[in-house]
Amino acid sequence: MSWLHTMIVIPFIFALFVPFLYKFFTPRIHTGWFVFIVPLLLFLSLLKYIPTIAEGKTVYHSVPWMPSLGINYTTYMDGLGLIFGLLITGIGTLVVLYSIYYMSKHRESLHNFYVYLLLFMGAMLGVVFTDNVLVLYVFWEMTSISSFLLIAYWYQRKKSRYGAQKSMLITIFGGLAMLAGFIMLSMITETYNLREMFNQVDVITAHSLFLPAMLLILLGAFTKSAQFPFSIWLPDAMEAPTPISAYLHSATMVKAGIYLVARFTPIFGGNAEWFWVISSIGLITLLYGSINAVKQTDLKALLAYSTISQLGLIMCLLGLGSAALYFGYGDEATVYAAAILAAIFHLINHSTFKGSLFMVVGIIDHETGTRDIRKLGGLMGLMPISFTLTIIGSFAMAGLPPFNGFLSKEMFFTGVLNASQMNIFSMDTFGLLFPTIAWISSVFTFIYCMILLFKTFAGRYQPSKLEKAAHEAPLGMLISPILLASLVILIFFFPNVLSHYLLQPALIAILPIFAESGGIDVKISAWHGWNTELFMTLGIVGLGTFMYIYLKKWSGVYGLFSQRWTLNAGYDFAIERMERFSEGFTNQYMTGFIRDYVVYIFAVLIVMLGGSLWLFDGIAMDVSNDAPISLYEGGVVVGMIIAAITVPLAKSRLTAIIAVGVLGYLVSMLFVIFRAPDLALTQLVVETVTVALFLLCFYHLPEFRKATVPMRFKLTNLIISIGVGVIVTIIALSANSTRLFEPISSYFENSYDLAGAKNIVNAILVDFRGIDTMLEIFVLTIASLGVYTLIKLRLAGRD
Template sequence: MSWLHLMIFIPFIFAIFVPFVYKWFSGKVHTGWFVLAAPLAVFLYLLKYIPSISKGETLRLDLQWMPSLGINYTAYIDGLSLIFGLLITGVGALVVLYSIYYMSKEREALHNFYVYMLLFMGAMLGLVISDNILVLYVFWELTSISSFLLIAYWYQRKNSRNGAQKSMLITIFGGLAMLAGMIMLSMMADTYSIREMYGHVNRITEHPLFLPAMILILLGAFTKSAQFPFSIWLPDAMEAPTPISAYLHSATMVKAGIYLVARFTPVFGGTSEWFWIVSCIGLITLMYGSVNAVNQKDLKGLLAYSTISQLGLIMSLLGIGSASLYFGYGDESTVYAFAVLAALFHLINHSTFKGSLFMIVGIIDHETGTRDIRKLGGLMSLMPISFTLTIIGSFAMAGLPPFNGFLSKEMFFTGVLTVFESPVFGMKSLSLLFPIIAWVASVFTFIYCMILVFKTFMGKHRPERLDKEAHEAPIGMLIPPIILSCLVIVIFFFPNIVSDHLLQPALTAVLPQFAGTGGIEVKITPWHGWSTELFMTLGVIGFGVLMYRSLKKWSPLYGYFPQALTLNGIYNHSLAGMERISLILTKQYMTGFVRDYLVYIFTFMIFLLGWSLWLSNDISFDLSNNAPIHLYEGGVILAMLIAALTVLFSKSRFTAIIAVGALGYLVSLFFVIFRAPDLALTQLVVETVTAALFLLCFYHLPELRKERSSIPFKLTNLLVSLGVGTVVTLIALSANNHRLFESISSYFEDSYTLAGAKNIVNAILVDFRGLDTMLEILVLCIAGLGVYTLIKLQLAGKEKK
């Protein structure tokens, strides 16, 4: 295992030791100080790859897992995975530092918190560095499971449980759809490697499964990145502690879908289907999130919808930029490729200002006891540092200078204007909608950013509405958002450092046609002249100020939209409807009678196996090589038939038990006839013990009486028993004549030479399958210890009484 593989597993290794550290140092040292070393170490390790990656180099290392199936853990670092790796670990380290001061070591179960977070961190790292699509899927679902645990961290709260359930249902649904799409993709490309798929794009594009595979993979990306209409899980996930929200919903989990779209753009990009689906869903999500964010009364709810909006912006840019692959390498390709560069730039910028804002909102909640905008106000003089950081983060999100969000927002306007000025895929009539939707959504973005700043910190301070006396947070809690806010400003003044060392290599990973060409020559500058983009920004500011000042006049319009038609309303009604229908169906077949359940099982087996035999044209029954049936064997069979019929028609439990025992003894007689005395002895012991246990159990049961069952008794019993017996017999006879491989019996016949045993069965149990036998004995020992413990506890309870 290389250092690169070890780097990915560092969070998992730390997660193993967290419970022990928590136990040993509980109440003395905060567990977060131990956990902080994991993301910090990986972040510093990844930093050393920046010089080589910026020169166009990549790193690929293989770790064998299931080589016979072509499934290996291939770690691959290029510009795209490096950006995500740095965000996962860099923001992760700041969030852990923040949580040390936010999460109380006396009142919180910190071992659970940090184990879940480390699991999530490791899963995200594995996801963005995996080249094998099946390994990627394993990490993908691990992020869903660990995020479920994180969101439900305060499981005592109903809203936390509901939010975790909603996120799990939606993201797991998308993950399963994505798995189906990836399997289709691997069938088309005949490989599990994403990099090798890039070489089979023509074959994939022309395949009939291309569109279904693309849609299924996009379902996975859209559900994970909270794209419309799957956005509803993200606001409910805000019930988690603020460090979790800052980590999952600003820098990591919601960016997994963005990563997936960017990573598969070389495979599906350049087609009209990918372009329109990704870009249009992104724009709809942008509008949906920004419009709903304005109506929120909870600060974290506002940030949740703003995150949805910003994710839609990034997604739309990736969709627009994918058209670059349609043109190949040239001037028109370069124009569209600029949108991908803007998406990657805003990806980094969003992680900085949104992570900072989440932490500041957590500080407000921590120091005032509320996040309700209606109760807040006048905090500027009481929390001056938090106020300053909020201005930096909010104005960056609104796209104002001198903050990094202004640069990427201008680049976003450039991207949507490109579609209008150079329409692609013959949809000129719709191209005007791109800049219109982008501009309108930006106006709403400006409004909710102003709400975040002015409704929280300006106005009159009303301490009677707060649960705590408001004051500034301790410096330790302020350091992480200060670092992120400083990055917001530094990136604005030195954007080309980020562009040259991170964005250009990542662009080459998303658009391979620029590999070896030096990428796109882009000089990002704060001032780029009096352009259309700048006038759009000025329009956003002017119109946004007017709408913010008149907010009370038009905000009541939100109340006219019926709640039943909202996405949350549809989800809740659908979930309730499915539960109601499933309850009705369950009551139909869950009758409470074991016999009914056996009828269902056996009937299904008859139809499934019988229909399979019927459809198999090559099934034959050659009995010519079978040994002849002697008269005494026929007599034993007749006796077995009489015993079986006695069980069926007996009206006494005692008679039925005796008949079952007799049937077992007759089977043991067959073992004697076929020269298997050890099996016969085993069968005799089992039948004797079973008969005795049956008699003991039935002795304590109530008298036999007629029970109402949903299935008629006698005729059904006859048909099911005959059907099962016939199908199993036919399968056994057909299998005897269709041996695909040489029998292994010849190998075990040499048991004396191989194992020194004269008895084949004993040799199989003790030598050839000794591990199985040992595990079976272990299971029996555990069960025995469990029974002994229960009896001892019951006796101890009686003694106390």
């Protein structure tokens, strides 16, 4: 176990203690203060790795987990993993700090909240630091589950449950597809380790499963990162408490899909399919998200759509950048690699500004009681710090200087412009689409940023519509967004520090062809002269401002689209249909009538046993070794058959019980005949006691009623029972006729020497197979306790 392993495990272990901490210290100390230590510690220890990673080294540890299956718990850290690790722990620290003030220690069940949060943290660290695809899958699904639990944190609310279920269904569906893709990859490469897969890129590319594996893995990435058309779960996930929205649904978990795409770029990158699927889906998502964000009235829904759109942007950049692998190391590769660099850069930037925006929206919600922009307005003077933070966040998101969003937005434009010049993958035909759509989306991005800022803080203050009088949040709640907002500005002024220590190593991880040259030499700077990118930005500001001012005039356009054909309506329809179908289907066979279930069991027994006997040619009949039958024995057998037949025909229960008793005594006679004195004795005594028991109970049970069952019922019973009887007979005959092995009982015939006993059966019971007997008397005792409990102890309130 290396420190890297330990880091993944720490949140899980700490989660075990959270309920106790909650129990003992609430309400004296907010549970969050204890949890706060965990991400802080992890963040600080991750900082220690930065110099190592920046030198181009990687960290690798392997612990055998299931060696027989080739599953090793291998951890691996390169530049990409480190960035994610820092985001998870860094934002995690801030979010926990924020939640201490956001979540009331008097009203909320904090133990649940922090246990889920820690589960997520550990799982997410596992996703980014593991090298084994199966382990990655397990952690991946764990993030989905913890996200489900956190969205449904206020499970009393119907919308929370709905959102949780939606996110669960969509992300787990993608996760399963991804697992199938992983399995295909491991079939091709015969390894579960990513590192070893990277060495076999040629084998994978040539294989016929290349495309299915790629598409399945992408399905996992797209569902997780809320790409179109799977994006519908993210707005509903906003039912989670705001710290969770800031953490999982903007900064970390939704970026797991980005991580996956980046991680698999060395394998799939450089192919036209990979390039086109990712960049076009990314571009569509970018446009879809930004257009939809404008029409939202709930601040969190607006941010959710904006997150979708920004994730699409990053995804699109990753797709465009993957073209670098097509060219191999060289000048052209460097041009496209810049897109990858922009993607990682924007990933970090997005986490900072979106994190702070979510926290500010949480503050507004907390202090005014609403997130509806129709009720908000004029908070500028009342909440000056929040206002400043929103300016920073939304201007960064809109791509304005002097904030980090400006830099990555410019790099994004460079990426799409370069892509439009591309002469591979039939880009010469469609190339111009990229800058065009990117530009349109950015105009909408600008508009919703302005909505977020001015509809909330400018305009008229409407205290009558608010639940409580607005005032500035306590300092503790502001610390986290302030830290993030200052990062937004810091990164703008010192982008190359970030680039050197984090972006370049991550770039090498995504595009290994740059490993020898130590990355590409891209200097990120704010001023490039009067180039196309700058004019694009200026155009966005101009048109955006114009459209924002006349928003009321044209926003009616949204009403033109029918609500019946939205993605959500489709999802709801599908879910409702599936629920109704499965309910109907289940009710078909789950009748609640035990007899029906027994029929299934026996029918399966007949089909399975009969079928396998038939298939494997197991039916045999050989009477040559049979023992002779005497008249006396024949009489006993006939008597047994008569006794048995009497039971179902008996009109009174007494007759039936006595017939079964007769059967039992005849069985003990058979035991005598077959040289089994112990059995005969036991059977005699047991039968006596059983009959006594039957009579005792029968005293209470009702008399047989006249059979009023329909003919079909009886016929089914008859067919099933005849089938069982025939099958058992065939099995008995066949087993008797095909003896494959010598009996092992000659060993037990040494019982006098081995156990000092002349009764072999008894020696087997108490000595050779003593544990069986011991467990048997356990069963006996448990059964008698069961009887005792059933009779003596009754549930209160019942009879």
